[in-house]
Amino acid sequence: MHLTDPKLKSLKPEHKKYRKSDGQGLLIEVLPSGTKRWLFRYVWQGQRCDIGLGTYPAVSLKKARAVRDHYRELLADGIDPRIWREQKDREKFQIQNNRFEQVAEHWYELREPTWAQSTRKKRRALLDNDLIPRLRSRPVTEIETFELAQLLKEIAGRGALESAHNARQVLNQILRFAVQSGLARHNPAAVLQGVLPPKQVEHHAAIVEPAKFGRLLVAIDNYQGSMVIRTMLQVAPLVFQRPVELAKMRWENINWEESLWTIPWQDKKEGKSNKMDHLVPLSRQAIDLLRTIHPYTGHLPYVFRGQRDHQNHANPESLNRALEKLGYKDRINSQKSHTKRPEHSAHGFRASARTLLDETLHERVELIEAQLAHRVRDSLGRAYNRTTHLPERRTMMQKWADYLDELKRVAIKSS
Template identity: 40%
Template structure:
């Protein structure tokens, strides 16, 4: 006699297991604890077997019968439904193990150690915020171009087109890694070329007019914030290093007697030398009296850590500078590059080496920390003298040096 919904709902547990049979091998197993399990009794290869059809009430009588019928169709085709379920489960587990997020995190873990910390943080934050919530659980081999485009459109709709382009770039890197490791057949990001509106990278805001540079330097001298931040403001134009390298400078890297700062460039992982002008050494000796017993030259509120990533830009805004349109902590590099070449007539190769840029020479050498070191030492002192003269309101005459 076939079961009914009322019978299944009202059956009570007893002190031993009960089996309430429906039709074509389906039955309800009722445990003494009150659990109700659907089972299918069938024979395959001359052996009697049992297959779970789900738990009541999550799976009702109608659904259990549909699952039974699907299993019996497999039997009719010579397939053991129990084995088929194990195969499907294994395939599902494999797809989960090869989800977009799993592969992306594996790709990230292999590449992040070679990146600058700030870059690696941006990459993983971008993936976690803008990509994983939408396709993170999808098998990477199943993600197609339209689905990826939908993810990018959500970013674009927020008005951050640059982020959308960078997310597309990162996704392409993940897909190509999946192809290389046998988890995907192709990279669908290539199909989206031209799908996003074009975006052009904007340069960091920078002041390159000598008169305005002079005004900025005088504002630095009048800064009323902490002495540590004021020193950072004074030294940032003199050194024109990347903001992260400035704020993470360590006393152990400095030799004030030799007037040198030696450190590893975060972006290229190469050794770099910054010759210290007399003005820089003077500022550092004054600052050493305050922070010389610390690891970092510019410690933050927590003296065991460097000052905040936003400290210099916050100070610039406090003095009335717009860090989006006028000057930013990274803008001192463009300021120095422009004025050293256009006003002081220093050779581009000397300037680029001091900027720690990889500029191949005729022999293919990308960067050498000691190349042009004498010219760079002279340039850094001339640059500091030039800035002092600007600040004092003097008329500065280009001096330049010849390159080797």
């Protein structure tokens, strides 16, 4: 007997659910809660299957019958209604979620925890200022390589070549993510190599001549600014780690007994790509400097506290600003007579150590590279772990600190 609206309204809940048939596989199921829901029952490859069609009266009897008839037509054509509906749901999801802005924001949300703060700011600015305004509502399936190339050229055309190169990398990552998420079949940004002129490689400025480096060290000792920044500047050449890693040095990571500083993998440049802490042996001179500053910041988390927020660490860029005050900026580099660039930068302590340890102190390259936290492999291609050659590195770091003292003595004597 076919169902009618009066019959449907008269169905009362019982202590167990029950069903009434409208014929040809359409059922109404009444739950103890009073909810009435439509089901379509059919047999597929010998198995009984049920598909929910929604609740009554939100889905009317007329609508339920129309859906049932459509599903019966699919079955007659050899199509399982479940598979058909899953495909439609996927298509609907793609239509609703494959706009560039949505894909880009989802990509950013997933990747952002793995980036350093400076990287987050740069990529956020790139999305907000260049990429999303141009591609906001475009489905990722419709974006073409030629329009991306035009966008990159426009960014480069305003004098922002480095931003254009960064935009190419970000576009490639976002659209590759779209492919991996099933929102697109191909990545139009994957073939943008060569669209832009190459970036000019600008190495971090570094003094590598012993006499000049000695004069720099003396100037640092005489820095008249903040005691915290002066101490950080003095420690920098002794440990030659990246400025951001030095700025994030925590008291809890200093082992006084072993004269060892542990840089947690979370604070390293590689981040999650290399979950291995880095060990930095501390020379007597480095330990002395840390003991000097301990009465001022030892009660705080960071060795080099922030200027305003003492619970935070110092800004790594404060090192470069201090060097600028000492006159190490905008000097003519003798090797590039027509280019003004800093003669020395905070990051340059790494290059200074790399060169002088190798060419003047004749230390083994693998020890230097390991101490720089560069990935070093042995003769069999195996990556050294964090404790490899630690005794030899201790000796090298003390030899390096003593050498810096000698450079300062010579500089003072010759001044």
